[in-house]
Amino acid sequence: MKEKELRRSLAVLPIGTVMKLTSLTARQIRYYEAQELVFPERNEGNRRMYSLNDVDRLLEIKDYLAEGVNVAGIKAIYDQQQQAAQAKEAAQRQPLTDEDVRRILQDEFIRQGGLGHPTPGMPQQRPL
Amino acid sequence: MKEKELRRSLAVLPIGTVMKLTSLTARQIRYYEAQELVFPERNEGNRRMYSLNDVDRLLEIKDYLAEGVNVAGIKAIYDQQQQAAQAKEAAQRQPLTDEDVRRILQDEFIRQGGLGHPTPGMPQQRPL
DNA sequence: GGATTCATGTTAGAAAACATGACATGAAGG
DNA sequence: CCTTCATGTCATGTTTTCTAACATGAATCC
Structure with missing residues (x-):
């Protein structure tokens, strides 16, 4: 399982590819990053590089927005998720x-x- | 199973990414294409776009070369494979x-x- | 030994993709 | 009416990729 996880989190896609995969504009993708909804890596030349997980997240964001959830709401959801995951991890390390x-x-x-x-x-x- | 196959054959990676994933130089990657060992797609701007399958093939090519098989040999192998696959497909369509x-x-x-x-x-x- | 071939390096110049920052805008809401 | 939000658009600069050409070391052949 670790193998697949690694593959999915490898930052290998430039923004142009992500645009096609998500049908989002570069403006939108960069905006969501500015709002801290996604965190693409950067290559040596400062170009944003996305993973498959990032693409999934962007599609999710798109869905949320279509449902009427605004960016702040989406961010709250993600913050919450991340906090839960973090807590769980800590809990597992030592009771x-x-x-x-x-x-x-x-x-x-x-x-x-x-x-x-x-x-x-x-x-x-x-x-x- | 068709889902995964499709994903693996989606041409989404620019040559720079492929260079990192394979540790090959751009020169080498383009040369193998010139020798008809790989067939990357092109985007609207004429940039080569590679799929995960392409990356696998490039890694295979690298191995063959390291083993001492030359480009012509590798090409022969692939031609043979492709012909076999084609024959099988035809055979299945109608006896x-x-x-x-x-x-x-x-x-x-x-x-x-x-x-x-x-x-x-x-x-x-x-x-x- | 000299000429070829093979696989790759290197360089140059042009075009495409991407980055950032600024200003513009339509819809929604107070 | 004024603001905020999400997005569009434009200008300018940097990075990446393209093609084409010439260079090279190792192996092969005459």
């Missing part, structure tokens, strides 16, 4: 101590309680 | 008539017998 659990719960309450400003860089928690 | 079989066998004999010149475009049959 949490009671101390950790307490701190995490405390953070949760602080955010949910709406005290103070939303922490910058933290995804907004939408009330159900 | 051969006796007439076909006779003609094919006759062709075989002519070539094996060494009468006349080797048919141009035909892969050489190496005697065992």
